[in-house]
Structure formats: structure tokens, C-alpha cells
Amino acid sequence: MATLIDRAVVQEMAEQGAQLVEVLPAKEYAEDHLPGAVSHPLRQLDKEAGEIDRERPVIVYCWDAA
Amino acid sequence: MAPRAAARLESLGFDKVYQYEAGKLDWLAAGLPTEGTNSDCPRAGDASRKDVVVSGPKDRLGDVRARAQAAGWDVAVVVDADRVVLGLLRSKELEMDSNLTVEQATRPGPRTFRPYVSTKEMADYMVEHDLDSAPITTSDGKLVGVLFRAEAVRLAADRNACTRKLIANSVDD
Numbered sequence: 001m002a003t004l005i006d007r008a009v010v011q012e013m014a015e016q017g018a019q020l021v022e023v024l025p026a027k028e029y030a031e032d033h034l035p036g037a038v039s040h041p042l043r044q045l046d047k048e049a050g051e052i053d054r055e056r057p058v059i060v061y062c063w064d065a066a
Numbered sequence: 067m068a069p070r071a072a073a074r075l076e077s078l079g080f081d082k083v084y085q086y087e088a089g090k091l092d093w094l095a096a097g098l099p100t101e102g103t104n105s106d107c108p109r110a111g112d113a114s115r116k117d118v119v120v121s122g123p124k125d126r127l128g129d130v131r132a133r134a135q136a137a138g139w140d141v142a143v144v145v146d147a148d149r150v151v152l153g154l155l156r157s158k159e160l161e162m163d164s165n166l167t168v169e170q171a172t173r174p175g176p177r178t179f180r181p182y183v184s185t186k187e188m189a190d191y192m193v194e195h196d197l198d199s200a201p202i203t204t205s206d207g208k209l210v211g212v213l214f215r216a217e218a219v220r221l222a223a224d225r226n227a228c229t230r231k232l233i234a235n236s237v238d239d
Binding site: 001002003004005006007009010013018020021022023024029030031032033034035036037040042045046049052054056057058059060061062063064 | 067068069070071072073074075076078079080081082083084085086087088089090091092093094096098099100101102103104105
């Protein structure tokens, strides 16, 4: 199971090179996303997983905990 | 959605998967910068006045009124030691007996809003609910500033609004 992290840890890990992945629909990513995040909507994740670096930590997020 | 995405990545063999549990709303609520088409739309946090008069619950009301008058304010925000908003003193409360403590006079549990809401949404809400001013707070309740209706309306008329409505996720009342 993925490790749950808070904002402070997100900032720290992102500074250290972790990948930020927004899994919301692309339109919502286009409007607002965390600096440096890439868009891989949940429905396209299987198809696009090859674009994510397996060697670096991956931080996924959506709007909230849901 | 993020839990399912995290689980899917793990099932695909990713072994360094983390989930930012509180997500984008938490990031926006903290007033942190974002990228995207909405990143330059005016938001409540940016438009709010930061030089707000604050007081503690044990302060003497007369002292707070004097500070508010000197600063030209007709509202003061009651906060705790961590700047978490406890209440509001609008002009009606500020005019009460000088010897009361702030907590005796304060209007508890004011409606607060998150900093990421667009000024257009704020302007519409404040006009509809006849609010002259509104405290803007982070998701953990800390004061960011006070947004005045006149400023929200002015900015809403000048600039394009954010395209996504977020006030429903924002208001605490």
C-alpha cells in the first residue's frame, strides 16, 4: 500500500527529485496543478505508466483524500 | 481517485509510490503557487488585506477598538496564539462596552473562506449574502487576511475568473 504523506513531505520529496503525478482528468490538470507535476489521468494510467520513471519516488494526488 | 491510482501503479510494479493524501485542495488552501491556466486569476488569498487588526480573546475591547480606529478598520479578527481564527468583531461588536473582554463581545464561528477561491466567486457570494468582509484562512484555520467586498467586486470586474468553481469546497460556516 502506498505511503500517505502530507504537504510538507511532498515539498521535501519534490525538491529531492520525486515525481508528482496528478491523476485527475486532463482538463483539471490544465487549470491548476502543483509545480512540476505531470498529468496521468487515472483512466489512462495503464497506457501511460511507461512514461513514469520507476527508479524515482512517485507521488500521486487528486483533489483530496477521496 | 489517488488511492486507486497508487494501487494501480503498485500492481504494475512501481515500488516507490506515495500518496499526497490531502491533495490539490490542501495545496491551494495553503496559498502555495500552482501552474496552469488558472494560476494568474485573482484569488481571495492574494486580494485579501494582510494588515488586518487582530486581537486575542482576553484583550480589552476598548483597546482593540482604539487600534482598529487608528488603523481605519471597522472589523477586527480574533485569533489564538497560532493565528487560528476564533471570531470576528465587526463595527457592532467594536462599539460595545469598552470594558468587556474580546471573548465576551466577539461573534464566534465566523464564516471563513480558503485563499484559492477566485475573487469573482467571492464577489458573487459576498453580494448574495450581504457580506462586507470575509476572513480568509488556510485549511487549518489560520488567518491569511480579510477580503473586502468592494475589492472583490472591483477585481472580478477587471479580470477573468478562474474557470472552476471552488467555493463549495472552501466555505466553513
